[in-house]
Amino acid sequence: MTARARNRVLVGMALFAGLWLLAASRVHVNASWSDGAWGYLALPLFGDLGPGDVVLFDPPEGIGAEVPYLKTVRGVPGARVNVGPARTIVVDGRVLGTAKARARDDRPLEAIAAGTVPGGHYFLHGPHRDSHDSRYAEIGFVSRDRIRARAVPLPDIPWLGLEGPLVGPEGVHP
Numbered sequence: 779m780t781a782r783a784r785n786r787v788l789v790g791m792a793l794f795a796g797l798w799l800l801a802a803s804r805v806h807v808n809a810s811w812s813d814g815a816w817g818y819l820a821l822p823l824f825g826d827l828g829p830g831d832v833v834l835f836d837p838p839e840g841i842g843a844e845v846p847y848l849k850t851v852r853g854v855p856g857a858r859v860n861v862g863p864a865r866t867i868v869v870d871g872r873v874l875g876t877a878k879a880r881a882r883d884d885r886p887l888e889a890i891a892a893g894t895v896p897g898g899h900y901f902l903h904g905p906h907r908d909s910h911d912s913r914y915a916e917i918g919f920v921s922r923d924r925i926r927a928r929a930v931p932l933p934d935i936p937w938l939g940l941e942g943p944l945v946g947p948e949g950v951h952p
């Protein structure tokens with residue numbers, strides 16, 4: 779078998795493996811332009827979640843989101859959340875960002891109220907300034923039962939066109 783034929787077999791096997799993973803629903807394609815990866819491997823939730831863990835969760839039904847959200851745990855049960863006068867969000871003394879007054883679609887956004895993360899809940903945060911996360915009352919503290927999985931970002935595969943977010947702010951590939 780020639781080297782070219784072996785490479786084709788390897789590419790075919792890699793594509794088959796990728797399709798199998800997608801069919802098994804363990805790979806989630808990133809539907810958000812505000813995150814840097816094209817997709818995530820969803821891993822089962824074993825043990826406690828801690829600050830820095832990346833998770834997939836179901837946003838509240840009233841939001842109308844078609845896919846789970848991907849965020850990082852920044853506050854665990856017992857963490858203190860403060861909201862500054864300029865809507866600056868601080869979790870356990872760490873400034874995470876500002877809760878914007880209006881969404882990109884111009885609807886008003888209410889900042890989360892200051893308080894302590896209750897048992898069985900988490901403060902989830904995305905690093906992008908437009909991230910729709912626990913900074914806002916409509917998301918709030920996320921209960922453990924809404925968290926689907928831990929998430930591990932998948933590496934870029936440029937030769938397959940899989941690099942960075944697959945959509946831009948207008949919903950198309952950048």
